[in-house]
Amino acid sequence: MKWLLTILILVVYVLHQDYWFWGNRSLVLGFMPVGLAYHAAYAVLVSVMMAILVKFAWPKHLEDTESEFPDSGEVGTHA
Amino acid sequence: MIPVVVVLVYLAIIAYVGSVAFRRSKANTEDFFLASRSVGPLLFFLSLFATNMTAFAILGSSGMSYKRGIGVFGLMASSSAFIIPLTIFFIGTRLWALGKKFGHTTQVQFFRDRWECSGIGTAIFTLSAVMLIPYMIVSIIGGGTVLQDISRGADGNPMIPYALGCGIVALVVTINVFFGGMRGVVWVNAFQTVLFLLFGTVAVLFISQSMHGGYGALFTKMAGGPGGALLARDRIPQEEFWSYTFIPLSSIMFPHMAIMCFSAKKLTAFKNTVIAYPIAIMAVWLPCVFLGVAGAGLIPGLVNSDGILLKLLTQYTPIWLAGILGAGIISVVMGSDCHQILALSTMSTKDVFSHYGGAKKYGEKGSVMFARGFVLVATLIAYFIALKTPLSIFELAVRFAFSGFAAMAPIMVAALFWKRSTKWGALASTIWVAACVFGTWWLQSTSDSIAPKAPTGPPVVRSAGNRQLRSPQIIPPGAVNIPTGQSNVGQSPVGQPPVGKPPAGQPGAPQVSPVGGAQTPPTGQKRPPTGAPRRKAGPPPPVQIFPALGNMFLRNPTTVTIYGFLPVVPMVIGSAFWMILLSLLTAAPSRKTIEKYFPTGDKNNADPVT
Numbered sequence: 001m002k003w004l005l006t007i008l009i010l011v012v013y014v015l016h017q018d019y020w021f022w023g024n025r026s027l028v029l030g031f032m033p034v035g036l037a038y039h040a041a042y043a044v045l046v047s048v049m050m051a052i053l054v055k056f057a058w059p060k061h062l063e064d065t066e067s068e069f070p071d072s073g074e075v076g077t078h079a
Numbered sequence: 080m081i082p083v084v085v086v087l088v089y090l091a092i093i094a095y096v097g098s099v100a101f102r103r104s105k106a107n108t109e110d111f112f113l114a115s116r117s118v119g120p121l122l123f124f125l126s127l128f129a130t131n132m133t134a135f136a137i138l139g140s141s142g143m144s145y146k147r148g149i150g151v152f153g154l155m156a157s158s159s160a161f162i163i164p165l166t167i168f169f170i171g172t173r174l175w176a177l178g179k180k181f182g183h184t185t186q187v188q189f190f191r192d193r194w195e196c197s198g199i200g201t202a203i204f205t206l207s208a209v210m211l212i213p214y215m216i217v218s219i220i221g222g223g224t225v226l227q228d229i230s231r232g233a234d235g236n237p238m239i240p241y242a243l244g245c246g247i248v249a250l251v252v253t254i255n256v257f258f259g260g261m262r263g264v265v266w267v268n269a270f271q272t273v274l275f276l277l278f279g280t281v282a283v284l285f286i287s288q289s290m291h292g293g294y295g296a297l298f299t300k301m302a303g304g305p306g307g308a309l310l311a312r313d314r315i316p317q318e319e320f321w322s323y324t325f326i327p328l329s330s331i332m333f334p335h336m337a338i339m340c341f342s343a344k345k346l347t348a349f350k351n352t353v354i355a356y357p358i359a360i361m362a363v364w365l366p367c368v369f370l371g372v373a374g375a376g377l378i379p380g381l382v383n384s385d386g387i388l389l390k391l392l393t394q395y396t397p398i399w400l401a402g403i404l405g406a407g408i409i410s411v412v413m414g415s416d417c418h419q420i421l422a423l424s425t426m427s428t429k430d431v432f433s434h435y436g437g438a439k440k441y442g443e444k445g446s447v448m449f450a451r452g453f454v455l456v457a458t459l460i461a462y463f464i465a466l467k468t469p470l471s472i473f474e475l476a477v478r479f480a481f482s483g484f485a486a487m488a489p490i491m492v493a494a495l496f497w498k499r500s501t502k503w504g505a506l507a508s509t510i511w512v513a514a515c516v517f518g519t520w521w522l523q524s525t526s527d528s529i530a531p532k533a534p535t536g537p538p539v540v541r542s543a544g545n546r547q548l549r550s551p552q553i554i555p556p557g558a559v560n561i562p563t564g565q566s567n568v569g570q571s572p573v574g575q576p577p578v579g580k581p582p583a584g585q586p587g588a589p590q591v592s593p594v595g596g597a598q599t600p601p602t603g604q605k606r607p608p609t610g611a612p613r614r615k616a617g618p619p620p621p622v623q624i625f626p627a628l629g630n631m632f633l634r635n636p637t638t639v640t641i642y643g644f645l646p647v648v649p650m651v652i653g654s655a656f657w658m659i660l661l662s663l664l665t666a667a668p669s670r671k672t673i674e675k676y677f678p679t680g681d682k683n684n685a686d687p688v689t
Contacts (some may be wrong), residue, residue: 009165016153016161017321025302025310031295033310036149036369039157043361046157050164050353062176063346069182 005057012049016042083230083238085402086409090251093413096267100259107443108433111260111450112184112425113342122265123348127339128359129268129414131163131330132275133214137367137411138221142385144371150312151371154323156364160357162327166488168353170331171340173495175349177676178341186337186491187430193494193676194502195668197434202509203490204430206483207334210516211423212461214333214480218416219465222248222409228389229405242466248409249462252416256424257454261342264417271410276359278407279366281400282392286370289395294373301376309372316635322645329484332491335415335422363411420461424453483516486650493658498677504662508654515650519639522624526634531619 021035028037104110118126133139144151174189183189187207191200226244227237239247255263287293302310312320330336343349367388374387378394381387388408392401428450432438438446490508493500621633621640633640641649667673 013161013324016157016324017317018153019317021311022317023311023313025307027295027298027302027310031293031298032369033149033298033372035311036152036365039153040361040365042153042157043160043357046160046164046357047354050168050357053168054350054354058350059172059176059346062172065176065179065346067182068180 001056005053008049008052012046015045018042083226083402085399086226086229086406087247089406089409090247092270093267094251094254096270097255097257097259097263100263100266104260104262108184108428108438108446108450110262111447112338112421112429113178114261114265116179116342117344118261118265118342118348119344120348120351122269123339123343124352124355125272126265126268126418127167127336127352128356129272129275129411130335130339130418131333131415132272132363132411133217133221133415136363137275137278137408138224138385138388140364141367141371141374141388142383144309144368145375145381145384145387147314148309148312149368149372150315150320152364152368153312154315154320155326156360156368158324159327159330160360162324163330163360164353164356166328166331167340167349167356170491170495171337172346172349174337174340175343175346184338184341184429185426186332186334187426188434190490190494190505191434193668193672194500194505195672196502199502199505199509200430200434202506203487204426206487206509206513207332208423208426210480210483211334211419212457212464215416215419215423215457216461216465218252218412218419219245219249219461221412222416223465224386225389225405225408225412228386229393229401231393245462245465248413248416249458249465252413252420253454253458255413256417256421257451260450261421264421265342267417268414271414272359274407274410275414276362278404278411279363279370282388282396282404283366283369285397285400286373286391286395290377294369297373297376301372306376309375316643318640318643319635319645322640322648325485325645325647325651326481327485328488328651329481332484332487333422333480334426335418338422338425339418420454420457423457424450427453482519482645482647482650483512485647486512486515486654488651489655489658493662497662498673499662499667500658501662501665501667503665504658504660507657507661511653511657512650515646515653519646522632522634522639526622526624526632526639529622529624530634531622531636 018035018038021038024034026034028034032040105115109115140151140155174183174186177183177189181189181192183192187200187204190203191197223241223243223245226239226247227241230238230244232238237244255267259266290297298310301307308314331340340349370391371384371387374381374391378387378390381390389405392404396404428437428446432449433446437449441449487508490505493504619636621635621643623630624632624634624639630642633643639646
């Protein structure tokens with residue numbers, strides 16, 4: 001699984017370098033430059049990638065971290 | 080008048096929230112700096128996002144898109160959408176656990192303990208503070224600019240001059256942070272983030288209503304002419320585009336971002352944050368870049384392109400809406416500024432005042448007083464610097480802060496994930512970063528006079544709107560000459576040759592051909608030979624700063640590059656190299672410290688805490 005996730009991250013990184021749209025001036029839906037539309041969709045793709053990472057690579061063991069330092073001491077409130 | 084009133088009401092709300100937070104606060108540093116590590120998931124996301132969005136995200140992005148086109152989104156926004164959530168996922172979560180376990184409040188506290196060395200912490204503190212201050216000033220400059228522009232009357236004169244605008248923003252930020260600490264900042268950030276997430280979409284829709292034919296007609300006209308370059312990435316070299324993916328590494332190294340990670344109540348707060356972060360970046364940046372490009376067609380010829388968004392708002396939206404949207408911009412400005420000032424205060428109190436005996440001598444209450452005093456002094460200094468600094472928002476932020484913090488990322492990665500890393504490796508990396516930041520600054524200053532001039536958005540469409548333009552401030556061709564060596568290099572009107580000789584002792588100025596302002600390298604300067612970064616028609620070719628060194632140091636319209644790549648690339652690679660080399664050559668930290676951060680018998684012992 002670790003390797004699959006690593007490959008996923010690398011693939012998404014490579015997709016950021018969209019040389020194929022570099023000089024393309026066409027419009028998507030009649031108003032959105034294609035290069036801009038691609039990168040907007042890319043942001044959604046990254047969000048999906050992060051959801052996959054949270055699902056399969058979440059550092060769950062850190063959730064139960066216990067405090068080992070003394071309380072800094074409350075001096076009172078301003079309420 | 081109405082926009083000013085709306086913005087001032089908004090600022091009053093911000094200050095009031097700070098005072099409410101003050102009444103809820105406790106008089107200890109844990110509460111003042113971290114809201115007692117009690118920030119819930121929604122507030123955490125909204126605040127963390129606001130922390131990272133500066134004036135540059137809205138004003139800088141639209142201004143840069145005005146000059147360089149839609150590629151600015153991929154260059155900065157989608158690269159950030161990829162890198163920042165990953166750094167929060169891999170580094171932010173570990174920082175949270177360390178803070179929870181050992182009570183760290185700042186990165187420097189962690190570094191000192193991790194490498195058993197007070198000095199390395201002091202060195203990193205100094206460098207971080209030096210690089211954070213310009214970033215903080217950006218926010219005040221942005222605030223002053225917004226208030227000035229939004230308060231312009233029909234005669235073009237601002238009701239709130241720039242200096243007063245900066246002062247108002249600095250004052251409100253100070254009140255919020257001084258009284259509210261982290262709690263006040265987080266509460267305000269939640270409100271601010273909602274405002275500026277909605278800002279762009281609303282602006283795009285309302286501006287569209289005032290245009291004949293909408294954006295489609297505008298872009299179709301632009302595509303048929305030279306303005307079509309802005310609809311593609313003709314003005315962004317591919318090397319620069321790739322280099323920029325290193326810049327967002329800076330995010331997690333910015334002290335205010337790292338400190339924010341310490342403040343979460345539970346680790347699960349990070350889950351939805353990393354998933355929503357890319358979408359939030361898109362929601363803020365996409366409309367701004369879109370409007371920046373549209374602005375090049377609607378209001379061509381601006382000298383200061385950072386003001387394009389405000390001009391569109393004041394000219395194409397109802398006055399009351401311009402006020403609300405202006406408040407949205409101000410919210411971006413202040414969201415990050417509050418965090419930056421609080422972070423500087425946290426660092427100064429914890430890493431210097433407390434570390435060198437202040438906490439023992441004056442106690443918790445004294446430490447909080449010191450922190451509040453620092454907020455006052457730091458804001459005052461930042462305000463005066465903002466008045467004196469002529470650099471544009473974007474350049475200032477990137478040049479000094481972003482590259483430097485990005486290059487410090489290997490230090491954090493080594494501290495968290497590499498047991499064998501040592502204080503000497505960290506020190507070598509820190510010195511490397513400091514040298515590179517100042518070296519880049521020097522190269523930039525040295526080469527300002529030979530910088531080629533970038534084309535700006537050409538006057539393709541005179542006016543696509545159906546409203547009268549109030550104080551358009553369009554610079555007609557031939558009306559101005561942009562002095563070289565200033566921040567607005569590359570912003571001269573299309574076809575206008577740059578004028579001005581370089582100062583004595585500087586390399587020769589570029590020679591300008593009489594047709595179209597195309598440039599040839601100055602005497603003694605060479606164009607990069609074959610094999611140099613490939614050029615299309617868009618960006619002007621860079622010039623060699625030191626011809627004897629070939630293409631090692633090139634100068635393009637906005638920055639220095641190294642073999643065509645941004646300095647951040649060798650800075651990050653060099654930082655990692657020095658960390659590895661010096662760590663391998665010097666003694667590892669004690670077994671006790673390694674055991675503390677990498678407990679044995681842990682199946683996840685690559686993680687520092689379990």
